[in-house]
Amino acid sequence: MKEPLMTSSMYQSALITDLVSHALNYDVDRVVVVLEDGRNQSARELRDLISRYSQVFAALAPKPLRAAVIAKNRVEVPAVMNALTFAGIVSTSLHPMGAIEDYLYVIEDAEVDLLVYDADHFEGIASQLKDRAPRLKHFVAIGTEGVGPSVNRMAEAFLPQPLIGPPAEPNDMARIAYSGGTTGKPKGIMVTHRTMVTSTMIQLTEWEWPAEIRHLVCAPLSHAGASVLTAILLKGGAMVVAPGFEPVAVMQAIEKHRITSVLMVPTMVLALIDHPRFGEFDLSSLEVIFYGASAFPAARLKDAIEKLGPVFFQFYGQSEAPMSVSVLRRAEHLIDDPLRLASCGRPTPWNRVALMDDDMRPVADGEPGEICVQGPLLMAGYLNKPEETEQALAGGWLHTGDVAIKSPDGFLRIVDRKKDMIVTGGFNVFAREVEDVLATHPAVRQAAVIGIPDPKWGETVKAVVVTDPAQTVTAEELIALVRERKGAVQAPKSIEFLDAIPLSPLGKPDKKALRAIYAG
Incomplete structure (x- = not known):
């Protein structure tokens, strides 16, 4: 008997483009995106928008290899992010709350040659990048035309085509995600098709979704806000997009x-x-x-x-x-x-x-x-x-x-x-455990604990605390609370009361900033 012909593609696992295409090719008239202004977007409309945008990006000459996207929450962002992948362009996101120097670093490090930007909010940033980032060869605007032509206007020249991703292997890089840079320069994390498919699979199998999914997006769509989009589409759900x-x-x-x-x-x-x-x-x-x-x-x-x-x-x-x-x-x-x-x-x-x-x-x-x-x-x-x-x-x-x-x-x-563990007098202090004790006091709304240099102990424990305006508590009371629960070593040596704890662009307590403030 003749052996069957076996090709490398026969057993290849799905790519992220396969999942998105599958999700948008059934029940095409169902609503998948709801905007605050009352407009809705169907699966068919999102599918066709991805197709037309991907043709826009693929037609740019010379064809870009890496793209950066900076935008507020708007209906075009999921289509743009997916269209770049369907066009075979590796993308990364610039955080809307970042600084121009951060953007310049990412553009150079990731060898970005295409910037897709929200013209209603980042036209000034795009103009600065045009002057300062010679690596950028293409600018495409979401919204009105400015430094770059409008992607919507350019898309009018293309008819929707079936959503078929470019040839790729599961281990090929699909996107680059940049770390927060809390310990130095941000690192470009190479995210593969395999990683994205596995993350979606875990969301589908392990996350507890409602029977009827009406999901509110209030985090940045260019980052965490869109991280569950593929799973929601595969489950037949819809997203309501808030501006922020x-x-x-x-x-x-x-x-x-x-x-x-x-x-x-x-x-x-x-x-x-x-x-x-x-x-x-x-x-x-x-x-x-x-x-x-x-x-x-x-x-x-x-x-x-x-x-x-x-x-x-x-x-x-x-x-x-x-x-x-x-x-x-x-x-x-x-x-x-x-x-x-x-x-x-x-x-x-x-x-x-x-x-x-x-x-x-x-x-x-x-x-x-x-x-x-x-x-x-x-x-x-x-x-x-x-x-x-x-x-x-x-x-x-x-x-x-x-x-x-x-x-x-x-x-x-x-x-x-x-990196946040505090070593004081040879003893290890875990900041999270001290923060959890401080948070048990009814007057404490938020707490962050850091180590600050000390000539005798190497480091000492310092806490910054946000309290409920309707209640009062002293530093001595909070120090005594930790001493009682965790012992003298873990008790803060000093406590600072703040109106708010500084946050990173991703909404985490920014301990790097706190150390910079209090290290002296």
Whole structure:
């Protein structure tokens, strides 16, 4: 019998373009995007817009190889991001809250030759980049024409074609995600088709979605806001796009559109429940709040559950292993168990996870160790940084930099970032554990703990705290609280009261900025 002809493509797994094409080629008249101005976008319209935009980008001469996108939340952004991938162009996102020097660094590091920008908000930035970034060969505007021609006007010259992605391998780079740069210059994280497909698969299989998905996007669509778009499309859901995050506007949108799911970072949730107008709006339609990206103090998470109900679902990951290394499901949020509320859940079955010491030996349950990950979710490495790549992937594991403790039933509890661990007088102090104790005081809304240089102890523990304006508490009281709960070593030596803790562009407490302020 003749052996069957076997080709490399016969057994190739799906690419991210395959998932998007599949999602937009059924029930094409269903609404997939809802805008605050009342306009809707159907699956057919989104599919055709992606097709026409991709033809625009592919027709540019010389054809761009790398693109950067900077935009506020607007309906064209999901189409633009997907169109670049369908055109075979590797894309990266510039954060809307970034600075011009940050953008110049990314453009040079990623060898970007195409800038796609929101002309209604970033025409001035585009003009500066045209003068200062000679590597850029093409400028395309979303909205009105300016430094670059309008993508919508250019798209009028093309008819929609079937959505077929360019030939690619699962390990080929699809996008570049830049780290926050908290320990130096941002690193370009090489995200492959395999990584994006695996992240979507985990969202489809492990995340708890409502039966009817009306998902509110209030995070930047160029970043976390669009991270769940493919999964929502595959599940037949719709997204309501908010211009950005503003507590009252978000609560109004939840009430108006009967939103069933939303993705937020903890600081967003706290801004809602602490807002003086919380309680004026009907938020009962919410079935799930997906949250992650930074620590959520257990005491404040308990407050949120009491105010919004058992709707919280946590995902833990990082750009090097996006979205879901582990998950904590809604029913696993035990409101009377502070250790459980401080947990980031249990690993998903699509990853191999181990807690290791500095010699890469597994630690025992109850002992702190670095979270290390293997599996198809991982990045390919850091762009143009072989030494950093080798360090991050040493021994065949992704070293996340997060220190955690595993309980006997498998739940992971992150106690600190390795770089944030404070060494005072030879003792290790985990900032997260001190922050969690401070957050138990009813007057404390937010807390961040850092180590500052000390000539005698090497470092001392310092806390910055935001309090409830209606309550009072002294630094001495809070120091005594930590001393009682955790001992004298972990008790802060000083506490500063602030109106707000500085945040990074991704909404995380910016400890790099705090160290710069207080290191002296």
